[in-house]
Amino acid sequence: MKNFFFLEGVYLILALITLLITLFVTTRPFMSKGAVKKGLLSVSGVLALLIGLHYIVTVERMEAVRVAFNKDLPILCESRAQRKVAQTVTIQKSNEWRLEDNNFRSPNYNRPFFIARCIVQ
Numbered sequence: 001m002k003n004f005f006f007l008e009g010v011y012l013i014l015a016l017i018t019l020l021i022t023l024f025v026t027t028r029p030f031m032s033k034g035a036v037k038k039g040l041l042s043v044s045g046v047l048a049l050l051i052g053l054h055y056i057v058t059v060e061r062m063e064a065v066r067v068a069f070n071k072d073l074p075i076l077c078e079s080r081a082q083r084k085v086a087q088t089v090t091i092q093k094s095n096e097w098r099l100e101d102n103n104f105r106s107p108n109y110n111r112p113f114f115i116a117r118c119i120v121q
Helices: 004-026 035-070
Strands: 075-078 088-091 098-100 103-105 118-120
Touching: 004 035, 035 075, 035 118
Parallel strands: none
Antiparallel strands: 075 088, 075 118, 098 103
């Protein structure tokens, strides 16, 4: 739960913007009485469910990647530094990679790769 705001921060901001739009639309004169309450409750419920599910899926994938890395299985991580050719980097423990604070680091690369942006091959 300690990584929740770090992992889902962008989605929480988008949810807040969505709730503000819902509040604006439901307070218009053409909307029925009680639309504000119904709109905000339903939209916030859906957003909470979706953000919660996304968090659960992300944490489970991170744990699967961590276990696979310790078993020396190949892991694919996206490389945002190279947009033209190879956009993925294959990471293995046997190739001088190490896991430090949810980041894969190697002496051969100058930047780390966050574990949540990786999948098991």
